[in-house]
Amino acid sequence: MTHRVLIVDDEPNIVISLEYLLKKEGFAVHVATDGEAALAMAAELRPDLVLLDVMMPKKSGFEVCEALRANPDLPALKIIMLTAKGRDTEITKGLALGANAYVTKPFSTKDLVAQIKTLLA
């Protein structure tokens, strides 16, 4: 069964790279470029995993994460937070809000794929 992955990021080039990378790994990939769109798409598509950027217009990644975790329809959803802000407090905050993993930009493509696969196994 093909796992569905939702990429949420407002940086076009990063979206392009992630989309290419994950499609090549055989995932069904969807993209949202802001927090609100992400919530709508997650509710509709019921993805297995969300790659979530923190710094976004309209709704920050933290808010999105919180909202996703509050949705009873998505009990098994895995969330990986992606951020360019690598401060410890933010990592702690993300994990406290229910993220499964926290990856700092720039990331290693190999490690990211491995992490996704581990979480979906």
Add this chain to the structure above:
Amino acid sequence: MLQGWVVVLASFLYLGVLFGIAWYADRRADQGRSLIANPVVYALSLGVYCTTWTFYGSVGRAAANGIGFLPIYLGPTLLFALAGFILYRMIRVAKANRITSIADFVASRYGKSQLLGGLVTVIAVVGVIPYIALQLKAVSNSFTILSNYPEIVMPAAAGAVPLFQDSALYVAMILAAFTILFGTRHLDATERHEGMVAAIAVESIVKLVAFLAVGAFVVWGLHGGVADIFARAAEVPEVARRLTRADTSASYGSWGTLVFLSLFAALLLPRQFQIAVVENVDVKHLNRAVWMFPLYLFLINLFVLPVALAGLLHFPAGTVDADTFVLTLPMAHQQEGLALFVFIGGLSAATGMVIVETIALSTMVCNDLVMPLLLRLRWLGLAEKADLSGLLLEIRRWAIAIILGLGYLYFRVAGEAYALVSIGLISFAAVAQFAPVVIGGLFWKGGTRDGALAGLAAGFVLWAYTLLLPSFAKSGWLPEGFIAHGLFGIELLRPQHLFGLSGLDEITHCLVWSLLANLGAYIGVSLLRVPNAREARQASLFVGGTDLAGHTAWGGSAGVADLLPLAARFLGRERAEEAFLRHARSRGLKSVDELPGDARLANFAENLLAGAIGSASARAMVASVVSEEPLGLDEVMNILDEASQVRAYSRELEQKSQELTRATADLRQANERLRELDRMKDDFISTVTHELRTPLTSIRAFSEMLHEDPKTDLEQRTKFLGIIVSETVRLSRLINQILDMAKLESGRAEWTVSAIDVDEVIREAADSLTALYAEKRVALDLDGLHPGLTVMADRDRLMQVMVNLLSNALKFVPTDTGRVKVGAEGTASEVRVSVTDNGPGIHAADHEVIFDKFRQGSGGTDVLTDKPQGTGLGLPISRQIIEYFNGRLWVESAPGAGACFLFTLPRQASDNDAKQTQGGSQ
């Protein structure tokens, strides 16, 4: 058996016993087991107030005036019973400031003025000499009468006896010798004489018992009790008259005068001040003395009237001087032992007064008159002399001898003109002149040195003119006409009817004029100026309580090496070293050498010296060795003088503390601001990090993917490489702008300022962007440009601003239909440039936010949904540049209506167009 030699022998024996008591008390004091440290001794020693005037004179006065003798004792009684707080305050102040005499007290109160101390001393010496003469007269008369026993012979007139047969001369010499032995054996830093006080207390008992013995003998020995005497007196009209009314109506006024006068005398006579204030061991003793001393006065006056009446009844009128009744009544009844006892009692009263008075006066003469003069005479070289303690004692001995000599001289010159009591009153009136400056000084802060000098001088001159000179005139030493017709025959200047004032007795007359002038001058001259700093400080020590005492404002310091030798010169090496050692121990130090050379040590030394040479001289001596620090006393005093008052100084301090509070608040604010800045710096770094990592993320991801999969097809490969290149460019631009921003913010940016044609710069910037505009097919309209506008600016920086604004506009306008319009116009004072686009517009809430670093108008608006290309530093940098040239950069926009970025720059004055514009339509 009462031959002359018996009387002389008894006298010497008595004086010997007194000396023994004094010696024993001194020894006890040295051992620290004071004999006099109890309130009974204090109260008894106050009995020094009762001299031969009381002992012999009261009866004389009563014989003449009935109860007219009484006011002299009512005054002190009232003082102690009702005004003890004045004494209490005087003692506290004197102790705290180590006051050694009344002259020292006045000098110290008005800024430690040597001149004032000297004046008080002169007044005291001149004023008290008649009083000493009185004692000599009484002792010598009583001796003469007693040695003629069993006959009762009145002594000859004072001037009539050849000098060397005059017993008064020998009395004066013996008293001088005795006083010198008593008071000047050694120099005491505290200027207290325990032995003397003990002897005075004993003398008070002796004279009281002697008088009571005479009284008892007269009342119960000669008569059948008090009632019997009064009944017999009532039968003789001549005697009964004494009991019924005063001589004249003015006598009633005299009562008030005498009460008033004696009240001050009990406070201000040098010997009273000495005993009551200087010799006071513990201020608490006053609590008992306020009733014990009046009781003593009551007892010693108990038999005055009976004795006086008995004398009048016994001796035919005019044969026996009433002043001698106390002695002659026992003699007339062959009571030899009692007569001798009475003589000893009288001797007690005289010696007590003379000893304390001359010791007090000699201290004043030495400390406040002679030493200040000698120390000023440089050719004597005293200031350099190693040990002056011997000299100080020598001066005092001579002062005692001279004062008694003057007393004897007055006795010879004027002694016969007055009864005992009248002579005493002359002295009382003289010391009453101290009342305004002393009492005023204790309760009024406004008194100044000049006021005190003026008041004392005026009072003293009038006293001398209305009371002292007439006493010479009555004795024939000045022409009689002086009293009858006034100075130079001017009636208005008649000394006892000055300016026509008559109907008063001479004492009241003198008091009215002298105290009027004294008070008037003291208050009037004091009010001429505000007290200077030193006066104000002393005033607050004297008036405002004593707790501040000792905090003398020494701005500098001197070491033990300077101060110890200084003290040793006046006190003697041994005593000085002892005192310094005590001081060192009190500060918890082991030896004198450990004492730090600080202001406290200088204060200690000043206080120590004040005890020996008076406060004014002590200050001068310590000042000679204390090295004032750069901001020394004088400067502080100057500041204080300018501020006029110590009160101003305290206000200044208050202000300072308020300033400090403000400064603290400012610092706290600054600290908070710093913290805020620190937090902003953290945020900034975090944001910069984010901005740098974002392009890096893309670059790394694409590079890794290309690296791992060499078989990526060409199209993808080209696309990825294109992204990598553009992200690299973005990264470089970002780094450059961050550096640029940092340079601008820290003020390290380099500026090349010249006159610049704005039109030209705008066209150049537009040219550089032609390709990009063409690519997006956006129209750039430059028709709104006015030529010939000149500003002073950096050409490259202005270009940077224009390129930034134009490329921003290009970023936000739609492709194909986009339109950007540039305008430039001038007013008289500034050039205004606008860049208008037809893009999405900017929400009002974001109008300022977009000028913050890394803020590209997010914040919940719909406007910038798509993340714009750019670093977020362009606008902040542009604003920095425009503001550097004193211009403004802002945006006018509404969502959906496009945006207009505007900036202004000050217009260059020499620019031709500016002149045209000024004269033109704008």
